[in-house]
Amino acid sequence: MRIIRVEHGGTSYYGILEDGLVFRLHQQPGHMEPIPLSEAKVLPLVTPSKVVCVGLNYKAHAEELGYPLPNMPSFFLKPPSSIIGNGEPIVLPSGMGRIEAELAMVVGKVCRNLTPEEAEESLFGFTCANDVTAREVQKVDPLIGHCKSYDTFCPIGPWIETELEDINDLSIRCLVNGEVRQSANTGDMIFRPLDLLCFLSRVMTLMPGDVILTGTPPGISPIQADDVVQVSIEGIGTLSNPVEGPGPE
Numbered sequence: 001m002r003i004i005r006v007e008h009g010g011t012s013y014y015g016i017l018e019d020g021l022v023f024r025l026h027q028q029p030g031h032m033e034p035i036p037l038s039e040a041k042v043l044p045l046v047t048p049s050k051v052v053c054v055g056l057n058y059k060a061h062a063e064e065l066g067y068p069l070p071n072m073p074s075f076f077l078k079p080p081s082s083i084i085g086n087g088e089p090i091v092l093p094s095g096m097g098r099i100e101a102e103l104a105m106v107v108g109k110v111c112r113n114l115t116p117e118e119a120e121e122s123l124f125g126f127t128c129a130n131d132v133t134a135r136e137v138q139k140v141d142p143l144i145g146h147c148k149s150y151d152t153f154c155p156i157g158p159w160i161e162t163e164l165e166d167i168n169d170l171s172i173r174c175l176v177n178g179e180v181r182q183s184a185n186t187g188d189m190i191f192r193p194l195d196l197l198c199f200l201s202r203v204m205t206l207m208p209g210d211v212i213l214t215g216t217p218p219g220i221s222p223i224q225a226d227d228v229v230q231v232s233i234e235g236i237g238t239l240s241n242p243v244e245g246p247g248p249e
Contacts, residue, residue: 057215086157092245100216101174184217
């Protein structure tokens with residue numbers, strides 16, 4: 001099932017996307033009929049309390065950076081203000097940025113101290129994400145939050161997929177202007193997605209709509225103004241964003 005968030009008739013809501021029509025996820029009297037997607041404004045998928053990003057979760061990515069493999073998941077936070085939707089522009093603050101394709105999990109309910117048996121039912125679904133990084137900033141500021149937190153630096157979309165056969169065996173690719181920059185499989189992760197969810201729930205309370213980025217495969221590479229970046233994940237779809245810049249500091 002593909003879930004999107006739209007605005008129509010002065011209200012915003014989640015809907016099921018099917019054959020170009022949007023059906024309200026939660027039906028209300030007077031709003032029972034579907035609307036054409038062309039008549040709705042597509043909004044960013046989520047308005048989370050936080051975006052949690054897992055680092056170094058693919059062995060080959062750790063190797064390309066020259067880092068040892070982690071013994072436990074490491075993570076950082078991106079602000080919700082960094083989120084944009086499918087088709088919206090990534091605005092680089094200066095110079096060139098870097099792209100990192102990732103499988104994202106969207107939390108479906110309040111989570112704390114999850115057991116493995118509880119993990120799957122605690123998720124709303126999955127989507128594509130791009131953990132954009134300001135490469136030049138990262139070179140001069142050792143604190144990773146600066147280079148990761150600019151507005152537009154967390155594209156998510158194109159929809160939330162609620163049904164995937166095996167999240168531990170999905171191909172993931174990133175293309176820039178049609179050229180493949182990253183190509184891997186979620187089976188190459190060091191820590192599996194549901195294990196990450198349990199781990200993070202022992203550190204912090206996860207809220208409905210929170211987003212967890214599960215790490216990027218090898219092949220992180222630069223982008224610049226006028227590029228088009230596409231993140232494709234098997235069973236989900238393709239997130240596509242143009243690149244603009246430089247924007248205001």
